[in-house]
Amino acid sequence: MCLxxxxxxxxxxxxxxxxxxxxxxxxxxxxxxYAVERDRSSYVARQALQALLWSAFGTLVSxxxxxxAIPIFMVFHVIAAVRALEGQDYExxxxxxxxxxxxx
Numbered sequence: 001m002c003l004x005x006x007x008x009x010x011x012x013x014x015x016x017x018x019x020x021x022x023x024x025x026x027x028x029x030x031x032x033x034y035a036v037e038r039d040r041s042s043y044v045a046r047q048a049l050q051a052l053l054w055s056a057f058g059t060l061v062s063x064x065x066x067x068x069a070i071p072i073f074m075v076f077h078v079i080a081a082v083r084a085l086e087g088q089d090y091e092x093x094x095x096x097x098x099x100x101x102x103x104x
Contacts (some may be wrong), residue, residue, distance in 0.1 A: 005013065006087050007041070007043045007044070008086050011037075011041050011043050011044050012084055012085055012086075012087050013085070014033055014036075014037055014041070014044045014048075014101070015033075015043065015044050015047035015081075015082045015083045015084035016082075017029060017032035017033055017086055018030040018034065018044070018047055018048035018051045018052075018083040018084075019047065019077050019078075019080040019081035019090075020077065020078065020081035021033070022051060022055055022074070022077045023074065023077065023081045026055050026059070026103070027052065027055050027056070029051070030048045030049070030051035030052040030055060031048075031052055033048040033050055033051075034048035034052060042103070043089070045086055045103060046089075046099060046100070046103050047089075047090065049099040049102060049103055050080070050090070050091065050092050050095055050096060050099040051077065051080065051092075052072065053092070053095040053098060053099055054076060054077070054080075054092040054095050055073075055077075055097055057073075057094065058073030061073070076092060076093075080092065
């Protein structure tokens with residue numbers, strides 16, 4: 001998908017599930033979306049991979065802070081889900097560049 005192309009409705013929903021699904025299935029939601037969509041949509045794959053990496057990073061930080069960081073990480077997932085539903089490209093802090101490199 002080119003940056004000028006808008007994601008389809010299905011792509012927006014899949015990306016939103018990858019981000020928002022972390023509320024129910026922390027790693028599982030973005031992992032499943034990434035596995036299913038990685039060869040179909042670069043937009044969805046990039047968003048799901050970022051959500052997966054952000055969840056992993058959030059787990060490490062939350063362990064170090066005895067869970068205090070969880071709400072902060074979840075806010076980012078909500079923002080990303082809303083942006084995905086709007087068809088916008090969202091990049092998480094710290095893991096966005098890594099996702100871009102891994103997604104090539």
